[in-house]
Amino acid sequence: MFLPTTREEMNRLGWDRLDVILVTGDAYIDSPFIGVAVIGKVLLDAGYRVGIIAQPETETGDDIARLGEPLLFWGVTGGSIDSMVANRTAAGKRRRTDDYTPGGINNRRPDRAVLVYANLIRSRWKKTCPIVLGGIEASLRRIAHYDFWSDRVRRSILFDAKADYLLYGMADRSVLELAGALAAGADPRIVRGLCYASREMPGRAVELPPFEAAAGDRTAFTEMFHLFYRNTDPVTAGILAQKQDDRYLVQNPSPLLLSTAELDHVHDLDYERSAHPHYLRQGEIRALETIRFSIATHRGCYGECNFCAISVHQGRTVRWRSRESILREAERIVAHPEFKGTIHDVGGPTANMYAIECSRKERKGSCASRRCLYPKVCPKMGVDHGAQIELLRDLRRIKGVRKVVVASGIRYDMILADRTNGVNYLRELIRHHVSGQMKVAPEHSEKKVLTLMGKPGSETLLAFRELFQRLNEREGRRQYLTYYMIAAHPGCTREDMVRLRRFCSDSLRLLPRQVQVFTPTPSTYSTLMYWTGRDPFSGEPCFVEQSVAGREEQKQVLTRHGGGTKKEAAGTFPRKKRSVRPRGHRGER
Ligand code: SF4
Missing domain, CATH: 3.40.50.280 (Cobalamin-binding domain)
Known part of the structure; x- marks a missing residue:
């Protein structure tokens, strides 16, 4: 109802x-x-x-x-x-x-x-x-x-x-x-x-620097954000208090995570999978088409990209639903009168984190001085895509399901780190779950920018691309990768964007279309860098492009036909004419 x-x-x-x-x-x-x-x-x-x-x-x-x-x-x-x-x-x-x-x-x-x-x-x-x-x-x-x-x-x-x-x-x-x-x-x-x-x-309570200090002093603001971020894990978080005017803002510890049974129950409730008729009558609601026949398998993300707020909102611990609950939801979708046979997405904030979590984190909370995926995938994560392969196979077997798409983002570093089932999982995606293109989000190529983003280096992307192409060839498919990039992230200069363009042209053999100008949204580490002009982990100053024109120009360097200035374009690209579409992957652009 x-x-x-x-x-x-x-x-x-x-x-x-x-x-x-x-x-x-x-x-x-x-x-x-x-x-x-x-x-x-x-x-x-x-x-x-x-x-x-x-x-x-x-x-x-x-x-x-x-x-x-x-x-x-x-x-x-x-x-x-x-x-x-x-x-x-x-x-x-x-x-x-x-x-x-x-x-x-x-x-x-x-x-x-x-x-x-x-x-x-x-x-x-x-x-x-x-x-x-x-x-x-x-x-x-x-x-x-x-x-x-x-x-x-x-x-x-x-x-x-x-x-x-x-x-x-x-x-x-x-x-x-x-x-x-x-x-x-x-x-x-x-x-x-x-x-x-x-x-x-x-x-x-742990007292955060008061609002007056945090608002007026960037060092105090940085200290406040570190304390805040460290207190987001439900296992270890304390009560936080911040004086604002003559009162305290008090934040109780994060809610305890739902168990699998509790998460199943939330998803088993009776949802109409539609907009209320009053709103539906007023016109098409685009978001509905994306989510209507999609399935959320889990919550949380331990990727901790510095520009993303999911770790502060959903948490760094992944909790997932049981296979039975997900299959029940798929059966309900199939019974929907408007279902045409395609489940549009099976995933979460990051698709391939389903059923993969560190047992130490579940007992003791997130590590204070290490990250789970950066700079390398932590061996304690025990990455194994086996459960996801089984789930996807079960979904495909449901009568009435013609296609199951995995449209949520994929962490390719996790696929490469999975010695048991990484290749099997990617092969499964290529065979059944990618509709012509797979989205990946390297975001940049330059080491210093990637470090500030908390993302793996470009060598990991190239290793994944090579594996993706090899499997595609073996499978006789013409799938391609779509790359998401960010311009004007703190630490990124125009010259870094020129180098990114060169990397895309020389190593990826294309110019990405999915380029976003960094937006400093509230409560992320990247926003902290934008505001303070410093790397919050080393304390070193970092360049921040703040002008609207300069930020847009960074994007244009990557997307504009012919690149930056004529001189840059001449110096950036080989003079001989080169196809941007490698053989066998004609759609990769
Ligand atoms: S041990 Fe590794 S995987 Fe586990 S919480 Fe710490 S960094 Fe993450």
Whole structure:
């Protein structure tokens, strides 16, 4: 069932009042890929009456009032993407399109949606029940953070929104604990994964540099971020406290990770896999097509790329579903009247981390001084793709499934590190699960830039490319690799982009089309580098291209026909004419 979005829908369920109202910046898509739908269904499953107000208009406040006032709390999220990222390009221009809005036109999500919605509720009901922030926008802005769009360090979004609580990370466990505490009239401030404001600093808390210091001093900001990052593992995290004005922002330790059985239960709940008819009538919602017949197999990522916030939001420990639960979901997909035979994706933040995790980490937490995949794959990870091969085979055997695609990103360094099943897994992908092209994300070629990104060196990419081509030839296929690159990452100069172009031309024999200008999103190490102009691990200064023109120019160096200047182009490329399409891989471009 869809959660009610109007009074009439509440009446049909026989509900005169709701316990919880969720407000979101996306159209209401009832899918296990949409956080607000998952939270709603988890609460519903526990017996709470939950309604959703999606993309409310913000002028009159009529939309926000249409379900009345909840008994327990308001849950507010900006949607599946931080509203500033959703609304603005890396150059600061307003985006025209929005994949989570009917018709695809970006006209329904306000900038800083979490603040706008919380203020909308507060202006309508001065003394309402608690307002609880959640979702990616709130999660990554939970402590003092650098905000690219205003070019300054901002306070916790909890303080700016005048909300009562904030649930960070994957909140399906903590939201139940919070609802239980509020329903029982108990103090919810012991709930893991919760942030709140306090006049006092809690006893055992680790104190972060105060907001004033972090905002005004880049060394203090760096110290704050290191402390924050080290306290994101649920096994080892302590309580954090940061003084902001005359109060403390208190962050309780991360929520405990769900067990396989609990994760299975969340995914086995009744999702419509569609947008609510009210939104569907208004036009096509592009995101729905991507997620409708896809399956999430796991959560978390131990890749720890420095520009990515997943480790701060979902965590560095991968938790996965049982094969049985995934197969049950595939059977439900097959039974869907609009299913045409293709499962569009089977994966997670990184596709090939399913069922691979370090047992030491599960017992003792992430290592403080090492990373799991960088600079090399840690042997303790025990990488073996065997379980994934079995899962994919089982999915292919389901009657009604014609094709199973693995569209989520692949860590090719893990494939190379798997001496038992790495080649078997890649062969399986090439034979059955790649639709002409496989996406990989080397992001750059230059060692110093890759080091700042926390990504493996280009020799690993070339080794993988060679293996990919060899297997393709053996299989008689013409699949190709698509490379994702980043321009203007901290540490990257224009000359580095010229060298990247030369690497692509000489070694990859193509110029990538998927080139993104680095956007400093909140709470990543790369954003810390952007703001401080330093490598936070060595303390050394690093070049940062901050001008809009310079950042765009870096991208152009790689994408522009003929490369940078004429002189550079002449010096960069061999004079003899060379095809960008190697034999046997004509599509690789
Ligand atoms: S031992 Fe290796 S794989 Fe395990 S948590 Fe530490 S770095 Fe990661």
